Amino acid sequence: MARLLRASCLFSLLLAGLVPSLGQEKSKTDCHAGVSGTIYEYGALTLNGEEYIPFKQYAGKYVLFVNVASY
Numbered sequence: 012m013a014r015l016l017r018a019s020c021l022f023s024l025l026l027a028g029l030v031p032s033l034g035q036e037k038s039k040t041d042c043h044a045g046v047s048g049t050i051y052e053y054g055a056l057t058l059n060g061e062e063y064i065p066f067k068q069y070a071g072k073y074v075l076f077v078n079v080a081s082y
Contacts, residue, residue, distance in 0.1 A: 051069075
């Protein structure tokens with residue numbers, strides 16, 4: 012019985028995550044005025060700085076950018 016209850020709670024949470032938020036609109040945030048174009052027009056250096064990786068090679072794929080900088 013407890014197992015069924017737990018499964019139904021997890022299923023409810025899963026469904027709640029799939030429902031779009033009501034009353035919330037997607038917002039657009041403007042970047043620095045000098046930044047234009049799409050992410051595919053840029054790239055980054057590898058950690059050792061020896062190779063430049065253009066982001067256009069990731070077009071059509073899921074990419075997660077994580078800002079790990081601190082100050």
